[in-house]
Amino acid sequence: MIHEIIIVGGGFGGARVAKLLAEEPNFHITLVDKSRYHTFYPNLYEVATAYLPEAFGHLPIDFVDLKSSAIYPLEDIFLDDINVSVLEDEFLGADFKKHFVNLRKTGKLRYDFLALAMGSETNYFGIPGMAEKALPLKNFFDALGLRNAIDELFFRAPKNQLIKIVIGGGGFTGCELAGELMGYMDKLSRIHGRPRYYAECLIVEAAETLLGSASPWVQKKAKARLEKLDVKFMFKSAIKEIRQNEIILGVGSKVPYDLLIWTAGVKASESVKTLESVKLEKASCVPVDKNLRIAPHENVFGVGDITYSVDEATGKSLPMTASVALREAKCVAENIKRMAAKKPLLYYRASHPGFIIPLGGRYALLELYGVRLSGLLPWLLKEFIALKYWAGLLGWRRAFGLWKKGLEIHSWND
């Protein structure tokens, strides 16, 4: 008997579930994504701050290189997996009782097992003016738009006038972006003949520290690193409203800006709101049980950023990270195999090995399995993890080509 598996979302979680199930001969897997591409988010910073030397007469323009360093066609990822079909279509909802999903182009598609992995999107928290005036960094096109907006700002602003780029949010995305941005601003200042001190990057953060969820060691080191790069900070500064070139803070003061980037909020993909009979939790996430099923539907699983799953050890919900999505994907793939074989299911066990956060140039902070490091070594390790990630999807040969492109773009940026 062939089991029909539908996976919605070909990101970190969904693509991994599909890869892990692809080796099962009695499964047919349909991977549905509204986009043709799989996005490698950690490389979006490189795209957002890509210095393209060709623009100044050195090399021919190569946006294709830029694109292929961060996104990869899903069909190519599953080229050799004959039991995986990739469908470019948008998920509009599901009938959990009759076991079918509703897709914009295809219509109804029946499943035996369903895995939902539609990821997350920017959350503007209803702050007046934010969605209209701030730039997000949540996909490849956001990153490209951001890069071009900064380039254009340096091109247009009078050379003797301060350019002020403000990042809303001092979390992981805000800090990583600020680190990369400083190098980009150095180059743009040189190219456009502007004194470097006429361009500033400011992080506006509601809390008292950067990286609220990290340890005090990481918070201190990250602040010191960004200070060294000349990033400015404002803490305890919740944003209340955005006006034209002016941020209104909760305390009543105003902060001028030329370009505002919003990195402080994420919520589950809007598409989860179509799920009937599912009561959404914090950040519109879908609650899952210990087997990562969307109760009470026994053959429906949730993976990655869309899920609300509480870690029993800490009592907190799991963060929206690639590492959580990949670990959940492994558990979901195993549980689908077990359900098909009528075996007892696995419990998902959260673990927190730690993380690496790059902060501009070839510098990163690492806090992993109790080990703490800063500087070049963690940055190299992060690069190796990226290579290993791609190898898991494409095999080592193709992964190496793609990884090299990311490195090339990084070295243009250096």
Ligand SMILES: Cc1cc2nc3c(=O)[nH]c(=O)nc-3n(C[C@H](O)[C@H](O)[C@H](O)COP(=O)(O)OP(=O)(O)OC[C@H]3O[C@@H](n4cnc5c(N)ncnc54)[C@H](O)[C@@H]3O)c2cc1C
């Ligand atoms: C700039 C940036 C940098 C990051 N860096 C890191 C990092 O260094 N380390 C880390 O651990 N995490 C990082 N993250 C977080 C990480 O990328 C996410 O947690 C991870 O991608 C979640 O995986 P996912 O499968 O749930 O969602 P995604 O990987 O986002 O995949 C969701 C997929 O679903 C598709 N989709 C959405 N809605 C629909 C629909 N209605 N129909 C069909 N398809 C749909 C989307 O097109 C997408 O392909 C970063 C995030 C960003 C934005």
